[in-house]
Structures are given as C-alpha cells and as structure tokens.
Amino acid sequence: MPGVARQPFGIPPMDKKNAKIQTARHILKKVLTSILTIYVIITISFLMVHFMPGDVIKHLIGTEDYYFLLENNPEELERVITKYGLNDPLHIQYLKYLKSIATMDFGVSYNNNQPVIYNVLKCCKWTLLISVPTLILGGVFGAVLGIIAGWHPGGKFDMIMTPISLFMNTVPSNCIGILMLVVFSYKLRIFPISGVTSGMLTGAEYVKDLMLHMALPLIIMVMFRTFSDFMTMKSSVSQVRREDYTTTAAAKGLPDRKVLFKHVMRNAMLPYITSMCMQMGGLLSGSMIVETIFGWKGMGQLYYQAVTNRDFPTAQLCFLISAVCVVLATLLSDIVIALIDPRIKEKVNA
Amino acid sequence: MRKKKKKNLPVIVGSVIIGIFIVIAIFCEQLAPYDPAITSINVYQRPDSAHLLGTNDLGQDIFSELIYGTRVSMLIGVFAAVIATLVGTTFALLSAYYGGIVDRLITSLTSLAMAVPGLALTTLLVCYLNPGKLSLIVAISITSWTGTARILRSRLLTLMEEPFIKIEKAIGQKDSVIMFKHLAPNIKDIILSRGAMSVSGAMMTEASLSFLGLGEFGEKSWGSILHYAFFRNGVIRGLYWWYLPPIICTSLAVLGFMLVGYYGQQNK
Amino acid sequence: MLEIKNLSVSFSADSDVLAVQDVTLTLPDKGRIALVGETGSGKSVLLLAVMCLLAKNAVVTGEVLLNGEDILKMNRKQLDKIRGALISYVPQGGGASLNPLMRVGEQVGEPLVEHQGWDKKDSVAKSVEVMKTLNMGNEEELAASYPHTFSGGMRQRAMIAMGIIAGSKILLADEPSKGLDEERVSLVVDSLNRLTEQSLLCVTHDLMFASRISDHICVLYSAAQVEFASTEEILNDPLHPYTRDMVKAIPENGMIVDNVGFAPSHDDFGKGGCRYKHRCKDCTAKCSEMPPLFDVGDRKVRCWLYEDKN
Numbered sequence: 001m002p003g004v005a006r007q008p009f010g011i012p013p014m015d016k017k018n019a020k021i022q023t024a025r026h027i028l029k030k031v032l033t034s035i036l037t038i039y040v041i042i043t044i045s046f047l048m049v050h051f052m053p054g055d056v057i058k059h060l061i062g063t064e065d066y067y068f069l070l071e072n073n074p075e076e077l078e079r080v081i082t083k084y085g086l087n088d089p090l091h092i093q094y095l096k097y098l099k100s101i102a103t104m105d106f107g108v109s110y111n112n113n114q115p116v117i118y119n120v121l122k123c124c125k126w127t128l129l130i131s132v133p134t135l136i137l138g139g140v141f142g143a144v145l146g147i148i149a150g151w152h153p154g155g156k157f158d159m160i161m162t163p164i165s166l167f168m169n170t171v172p173s174n175c176i177g178i179l180m181l182v183v184f185s186y187k188l189r190i191f192p193i194s195g196v197t198s199g200m201l202t203g204a205e206y207v208k209d210l211m212l213h214m215a216l217p218l219i220i221m222v223m224f225r226t227f228s229d230f231m232t233m234k235s236s237v238s239q240v241r242r243e244d245y246t247t248t249a250a251a252k253g254l255p256d257r258k259v260l261f262k263h264v265m266r267n268a269m270l271p272y273i274t275s276m277c278m279q280m281g282g283l284l285s286g287s288m289i290v291e292t293i294f295g296w297k298g299m300g301q302l303y304y305q306a307v308t309n310r311d312f313p314t315a316q317l318c319f320l321i322s323a324v325c326v327v328l329a330t331l332l333s334d335i336v337i338a339l340i341d342p343r344i345k346e347k348v349n350a
Numbered sequence: 351m352r353k354k355k356k357k358n359l360p361v362i363v364g365s366v367i368i369g370i371f372i373v374i375a376i377f378c379e380q381l382a383p384y385d386p387a388i389t390s391i392n393v394y395q396r397p398d399s400a401h402l403l404g405t406n407d408l409g410q411d412i413f414s415e416l417i418y419g420t421r422v423s424m425l426i427g428v429f430a431a432v433i434a435t436l437v438g439t440t441f442a443l444l445s446a447y448y449g450g451i452v453d454r455l456i457t458s459l460t461s462l463a464m465a466v467p468g469l470a471l472t473t474l475l476v477c478y479l480n481p482g483k484l485s486l487i488v489a490i491s492i493t494s495w496t497g498t499a500r501i502l503r504s505r506l507l508t509l510m511e512e513p514f515i516k517i518e519k520a521i522g523q524k525d526s527v528i529m530f531k532h533l534a535p536n537i538k539d540i541i542l543s544r545g546a547m548s549v550s551g552a553m554m555t556e557a558s559l560s561f562l563g564l565g566e567f568g569e570k571s572w573g574s575i576l577h578y579a580f581f582r583n584g585v586i587r588g589l590y591w592w593y594l595p596p597i598i599c600t601s602l603a604v605l606g607f608m609l610v611g612y613y614g615q616q617n618k
Numbered sequence: 619m620l621e622i623k624n625l626s627v628s629f630s631a632d633s634d635v636l637a638v639q640d641v642t643l644t645l646p647d648k649g650r651i652a653l654v655g656e657t658g659s660g661k662s663v664l665l666l667a668v669m670c671l672l673a674k675n676a677v678v679t680g681e682v683l684l685n686g687e688d689i690l691k692m693n694r695k696q697l698d699k700i701r702g703a704l705i706s707y708v709p710q711g712g713g714a715s716l717n718p719l720m721r722v723g724e725q726v727g728e729p730l731v732e733h734q735g736w737d738k739k740d741s742v743a744k745s746v747e748v749m750k751t752l753n754m755g756n757e758e759e760l761a762a763s764y765p766h767t768f769s770g771g772m773r774q775r776a777m778i779a780m781g782i783i784a785g786s787k788i789l790l791a792d793e794p795s796k797g798l799d800e801e802r803v804s805l806v807v808d809s810l811n812r813l814t815e816q817s818l819l820c821v822t823h824d825l826m827f828a829s830r831i832s833d834h835i836c837v838l839y840s841a842a843q844v845e846f847a848s849t850e851e852i853l854n855d856p857l858h859p860y861t862r863d864m865v866k867a868i869p870e871n872g873m874i875v876d877n878v879g880f881a882p883s884h885d886d887f888g889k890g891g892c893r894y895k896h897r898c899k900d901c902t903a904k905c906s907e908m909p910p911l912f913d914v915g916d917r918k919v920r921c922w923l924y925e926d927k928n
Contacts (some may be wrong), residue, residue, distance in 0.1 A: 037461070037462055048478065169608070170601060170604040175601060178593060181585065182585060245715060249717070250671060251706070267718070281467070288473075288562075308562075308564075316474075319474055323466055325467075330464075330465060342719070
C-alpha cells in the first residue's frame with residue numbers, strides 16, 4: 001500500500017490547492033505522453049511501409065500494378081517512383097511524410113480517385129451510427145447485469161450468467177454474425193441482408209429502412225459488448241465487495257442498497273470507467289468483422305477493402321485514425337480517473 | 351477433496367476439448383478420408399456416407415478440409431500464443447526485476463503497443479507480409495503480448511517485495527538464477543492460464559483474419575473454410591453443412607482454452 | 619447492556635469445527651471488557667457474529683441480547699436500525715477500512731445521516747467535533763482529506779469516532795492496536811479511555827494493551843472461553859494454565875515461555891477435551907474431556923484444576 005503510514009503523525013494531509021496543482025501536473029504529463037505516443041505511431045506506420053520485406057513501390061501501388069507498369073510502361077513507373085520520392089534519402093522521405101500528415105494531405109485513393117480523407121470521413125459517420133449506441137447500450141446493460149451478479153457472487157444469477165457470457169466471449173463475432181444472418185435474414189426474412197439503406201427513400205421511410213438495416217449488426221455488437229462489460233463489472237463489484245470498507249459501511253447501519261450505491265459502486269466504477277474509455281478508442285476500428293459481414297459501409301469495411309485492394313493511402317489513414325482514437329481514449333480515461341480517484345497523484349509521486 | 355474436484359470441472363472439460371483437437375491435429379492424415387486439396391466434379395454435394403459433410407464449390411470433401419483445418423488453426427493459435435506469452439513473460443521479468451530505466455522503457459513500450467488497435471495493425475501487417483502461416487503468427491503475436499506483460503509485471507512487483515527474494519538479492523545470488531529459479535516458478539500458474547487465454551485470443555484473431563481472406567490459403571484453416579462458405583455463396587444458398595462445422599469447431603476450441611485459462615486462474 | 623449467551627459459530631452446517639465455541643459474556647453499561655487470545659482463536663469472528671456481519675455461509679447459534687432483545691433473530695431492517703446507533707463495530711484500521719473515494723469527515727458522519735437524518739454538511743461538522751473529543755489534532759483538515767493520507771493510528775481513531783458519533787453506547791473494537799507502533803498505540807488507548815459514556819468490548823492479542831483499556835478480561839483459547847476475571851486478577855493472579863503462561867510471557871514478568879508445543883490445528887477442535895491439553899504442563903487424564911466453565915468467586919475458569927473450588 002503506497003501512501004499508508006508514510007506520513008509521520010501530526011503532519012497535515014495535502015491541502016486542497018496543492019492537490020489541484022498536482023492533479024494538473026499529472027494530467028499535463030499524460031497529455032504530453034499521448035502526443036509522444038501519436039508521434040511514435042506515425043513514425044512506425046512510416047517505417048512499416050519502408051522496412052517490410054519486398055520493394056516499397058510494390059506496397060505502395062500494389063504488386064500487380066507494379067509488374068504491369070514494369071512491362072508496359074517503365075517511364076510511368078519511374079514517374080510514380082519519383083512522385084512518391086522513393087529515390088530520395090530516407091530521412092528526406094520521412095520529413096516529407098511528416099509534412100503531408102501535418103498538412104492533412106493523405107493522398108488520393110487508388111479506388112475512386114477521391115481524396116482519402118474525404119472517403120474516410122464519409123465512412124466514419126456510418127460506423128459511429130452503430131458503434132455509439134453499442135457503447136452506450138452495452139455499457140448500461142453490462143453494468144446493470146454485472147452489478148447484480150457481482151453483488152451476490154456464487155448466487156443463482158451469477159451461476160447462470162457467467163458461463164453464458166464466458167461462452168459468448170468465445171464465439172468469434174464472424175460466426176455469430178453469419179448465424180444471425182442466416183436465421184433472421186435468409187430464413188425468417190425479418191431484416192435486410194446487407195447494406196446501409198435500400199436507397200431512393202426519404203423522411204420517415206428512410207429512417208425506418210435504416211433502422212431495419214442497422215438492427216442485426218447493432219444487436220450483435222450490443223450483445224458482445226454487454227457480455228464483455230458484464231464480466232468486467234462483475235469481477236470489479238465482487239472484488240470491492242470483499243474489501244474492508246464494505247463491512248465498515250454495513251456496520252454503520254447502512255441498508256444494502258446504500259452500501260451498494262454509496263460505497264461499492266463508486267469504487268467498482270473506477271475500473272469500469274477505464275474500460276469504457278478504452279472502448280471509446282475502438283469506436284471507429286472495433287466493428288470491422290461485423291461491418292464486413294453485413295456490408296455496412298463504415299470504417300471497418302473501408303479499411304478491409306483498402307487492405308484487400310492494396311489501396312495503401314486509405315489503409316494507412318484508417319490505421320492512423322484508429323490509433324489516434326485509442327491514444328485519445330487512454331488519455332481520457334487517465335484524466336477522468338485522476339479527477340475521481342484522490343489516490344492517483346500519490347501513486348504518481350511515489 | 352470433493353469440493354476441490356467440483357471446482358476444477360470447467361478446467362477438466364476444457365482440457366478434454368483441447369486434447370481431442372490436439373489428437374485430431376496430429377493424426378489428420380489417418381483421420382481424413384480424402385485429401386482436402388483434391389477437387390472433383392461432385393460440387394455442392396449434400397452430406398452422405400461418402401462425404402460426411404458434403405463437398406464445396408470445387409468438389410473438395412469438407413470433412414477432410416475440416417480435419418486438416420484443425421492442424422492449421424491449432425498450429426497458428428498455439429504458436430502465436432507461445433510467442434506472445436514468452437515475450438510478455440520476458441518483458442515482465444526484466445521490467446519488474448531491474449526496475450528503473452529498464453522498467454520505464456518496457457512499460458512505455460507496452461502502453462505504446464496497447465495504443466495500437468490490434469486487429470487493424472494485424473490486418474495491415476498480414477497485408478504487407480506475404481500471406482501465410484508465419485506472417486499470421488508474427489502479426490497476431492506482435493499485438494497480443496501486452497496483456498500478459500502487464501498482469502505478470504504487477505504480480506512480480508509484489509513478489510519482489512517478498513523477503514525470500516530480498517534475501518536472495520542480499521546474498522548476491524546471480525540475477526538469472528533469481529529470475530528463473532525463484533521468480534518464474536512462483537508465477538507459473540498465471541503464465542499457464544494467461545497462455546491458455548492467449549491461445550483462445552489468437553485463435554479468434556486467426557479466425558477473423560482468415561475469414562476476411564487474409565489467412566493461409568495453401569492449407570485452409572477453419573476461418574478460411576468459413577471465408578469460402580461466406581464469399582462463395584455457401585451461406586446464401588443455405589449449405590449449412592459447409593458453414594456450420596467451422597463455426598462450431600472454432601467456438602469449441604476457443605471455449606476449451608478459455609475454460610482452462612479462466613477457471614484455472616479463478617482457483618488461485 | 620449486552621449479553622452474549624452460548625454463542626457458537628461454524629462455517630458450514632455439517633462441520634463440527636467451531637470458530638467460536640460456546641462463549642457466554644455480559645457487558646454491563648459503561649463496562650470495559652477485553653477479549654484476549656492468540657491469532658486464530660476466533661476473536662474477530664465473535665465480534666462479527668454479534669453484529670450479524672458474517673458471510674451467509676456462517677452458522678451462528680446462541681443468543682445475543684441487546685437490552686433484552688436478541689440481535690441474532692432480527693431481520694436486516696431491524697439490524698440496520700441498531701447498527702451504528704445502539705451498537706457499533708469499530709473495524710481494524712487497516713488500509714482498506716475506509717472508502718478511499720470519500721472524504722473522512724463524510725464517512726465518519728455517515729451514521730448521523732443514516733440514523734438521525736442529519737444533512738451531510740452538519741454531519742461533517744459534528745464529525746470534527748467528535749474527533750476533537752478524541753484529541754486527534756488538526757481535526758478540520760483531517761475531516762476534509764481522503765483516507766489514503768492517514769496513518770494507521772489516525773485511521774483507527776477515525777473509526778472510533780465513527781462508532782460513537784451517532785450516540786451508540788456499545789462499542790465492539792477489533793484489534794485496535796494491531797500493526798501500530800507504541801506511540802500510536804498510546805494515542806489509541808488515550809482515545810478509547812476518553813469514552814466515559816460508552817461500554818467497550820475490545821478484541822486484542824496484546825495482554826498489555828488489554829490491561830490499559832479494560833476493567834475485565836476474557837481470555838479465549840482456540841475458539842473457547844477459558845477464563846474471565848477482572849483485569850488486576852488476570853495480571854496478578856491468573857488461574858487457567860494458559861492465562862498463567864501468557865502472563866509469564868509479558869515483559870514485566872521476564873518474558874518466560876513456559877508452555878510446550880504449538881496451538882492445535884483447527885481440525886483438532888471437534889475432537890473434544892480441553893483445547894490446551896497439548897501444551898499444558900498440568901494436564902491430567904481428565905483433560906481429555908472438555909471442562910465446563912467453573913465459577914471461582916466471581917471469576918470464571920474452564921479448567922479441571924478448579925473443579926472442587928466450584
């Protein structure tokens with residue numbers, strides 16, 4: 001236990017102003033770390049292209065195009081190589097790369113010759129449309145179920161829910177996705193098979209159609225999220241429940257409900273909040289499989305198609321955006337926890 | 351004694367599942383009725399006595415494909431997990447034992463690796479490297495060692511405070527001896543259960559990647575079978591004997607490793 | 619007044635291993651009793667059983683009468699009404715005994731909010747007042763800070779303040795001196811001795827600490843009560859062989875270790891006979907049978923040596 005008995009008797013605990021400065025310093029440190037992390041990730045994504053086995057140009061324009069140009073149009077190939085600056089020394093290439101990122105110039109997609117950033121932003125919208133409800137619904141369901149199971153570990157609810165969620169966590173999402181697709185779309189014909197909308201619709205019709213298309217992928221994602229959040233919350237609550245301060249709270253004469261909400265929940269929420277923030281990092285990148293199965297035109301599918309079509313500018317931008325999201329989410333969780341948990345600053349200084 | 355046995359039931363069930371799959375993986379030549387690569391004109395056959403699970407779009411025997419797929423899936427899953435666990439354990443040992451700058455370096459490396467979205471990086475890597483078993487293993491293990499490293503490091507840090515480790519240090523015992531004779535045996539249970547969890551994680555990732563068509567295609571894994579079933583209209587045409595078996599096999603194997611990992615840890 | 623009658627605790631219905639065996643004890647108003655016993659003798663379980671705070675798998679038999687009402691027969695609602703209001707449990711002030719996310723003043727004042735409907739602000743002000751009566755020093759700042767900044771002794775005294783704040787007249791304290799150095803033990807003793815209105819049942823492994831805070835001592839050995847007498851009588855004229863050995867081992871008496879062997883394992887509890895027979899030098903054939911609690915004057919001893927003085 002850091003911080004316990006470290007303080008000699010009689011010395012007053014940290015005053016409030018001091019504590020605020022320490023919190024600010026702690027957060028600033030985390031912000032700087034995040035910026036550094038993003039920079040490192042950008043560098044890694046540059047190095048990844050340049051140090052992978054095989055010719056860089058093959059990665060950049062795709063193997064087939066490379067051989068096609070090599071045989072039919074060597075001048076064009078040379079022009080492309082010059083365009084990418086592949087004849088420059090590595091550090092010049094690196095600086096150019098950094099500059100292009102700083103100016104938000106991510107190049108043009110090989111697929112539709114649109115600026116990559118435009119394609120990506122268009123897809124972000126669709127992904128957020130299912131991943132934000134997933135985060136919220138899954139978070140709430142998982143928390144409620146997890147609290148019930150964790151409050152009485154070994155009870156009936158726990159004994160039923162834990163194996164189920166363990167099993168659900170083991171079924172790969174593509175498998176469940178296909179099964180649901182077969183049952184609800186092909187056999188029962190309740191939901192459309194794939195895509196975002198049927199097109200040509202406006203107003204209420206459009207919304208209804210969109211909801212129908214959304215239903216299956218959303219249900220699957222909420223289900224997975226609920227079960228994994230359930231496990232997080234359950235273990236958190238059952239651990240806090242064994243802590244001494246839970247007994248202390250009950251000994252004061254607090255009814256179960258107050259022990260749970262005032263003492264157990266507050267502490268159990270700490271790891272849960274961290275986990276929720278981390279999930280926010282996956283808002284854009286976490287639904288690749290489900291999007292692919294249901295033909296949902298989001299970031300995941302864009303990324304998947306970019307990778308299979310060797311559309312590297314798009315793939316790279318998707319990758320960078322997802323990485324930045326994760327870093328920002330980590331930062332968010334650090335800040336939130338630092339504001340809630342008074343012990344954090346101590347740990348940092350210890 | 352009775353109570354103890356009851357507690358370990360999930361672990362036993364998990365071990366049995368794993369055992370069966372390992373046997374299948376080792377003896378696939380003897381078990382498979384056909385060579386899964388051989389194509390024939392009998393395409394899209396329903397299951398019958400000649401072809402237990404029918405045939406696919408190329409007339410290949412799905413049952414044999416499935417049995418050979420066991421070997422590929424298990425191999426990739428287990429190897430990726432072994433690498434991830436070894437890397438994670440080594441980093442955790444170095445980090446907890448030496449502390450200071452080593453610890454800070456490894457901790458930042460871990461949080462950096464955690465900041466990279468796993469499936470996205472793996473996908474990108476598989477795409478850059480040439481598709482195949484090896485690149486799958488590398489790509490999966492490169493993102494999956496972080497969890498093991500974190501958990502083991504925090505466990506080791508408490509262990510480092512234990513008197514028996516301090517005594518060893520005080521009498522000037524060699525670092526390697528302390529690490530491998532005193533520290534490592536004390537966390538071997540956690541390493542094993544984390545290892546089992548890693549296998550299930552790696553198998554899930556492999557299933558996803560192969561399903562996306564980024565896997566091993568010379569020898570099909572379960573995920574690749576599902577890929578063909580989905581993208582060559584097996585699902586739309588309702589050929590359940592084609593898409594169901596790989597789903598069941600993957601889920602079962604993952605469940606087996608998960609049971610061993612989760613409940614093995616619980617008893618600690 | 620708190621009367622404990624034939625209280626036994628076991629942790630599974632079919633097991634004959636008892637964590638507490640047949641303890642009978644009366645805590646009068648303003649009385650101060652210390653329960654002394656070695657680690658594992660079931661002292662803490664006894665306190666938790668009295669408060670009905672044991673986990674559900676615990677089987678508690680006997681009676682615990684608080685002003686004539688049996689606590690063990692109360693439902694949760696009735697229990698919530700008396701816990702912290704009439705009878706308080708003061709947990710060991712270990713690292714996790716206070717909620718790390720709440721300010722200490724708020725936690726100390728919580729019984730007032732719960733039992734007397736105070737609002738939070740007033741309850742914090744009152745907690746400062748109560749901490750002042752315990753002479754903690756810097757009370758305002760203490761109330762506004764978080765538990766992790768507290769030392770063990772401070773936390774222990776904050777727990778005492780929490781126990782008395784809602785006017786509870788009976789305090790059950792669990793090892794308040796454990797893990798503290800001498801100076802802080804003295805501060806805890808000081809705080810406890812300032813409680814003139816309350817009666818105290820304090821569990822401890824430390825005979826010296828017990829002698830500083832109690833007027834009567836009840837000695838437990840391996841889950842069973844072996845001797846009950848006033849503090850002076852225990853220190854100057856112990857009757858039970860275990861008490862005698864324990865008193866010999868305190869510094870003033872030369873720290874002589876006069877018993878033999880080790881305490882029996884818990885599996886041995888059910889096999890009958892005097893629990894101390896393995897280590898006792900006065901052991902006779904009769905000791906294979908469990909002696910009843912003999913009255914010697916106003917003292918109680920569980921040893922066959924005092925059979926005829928009954």
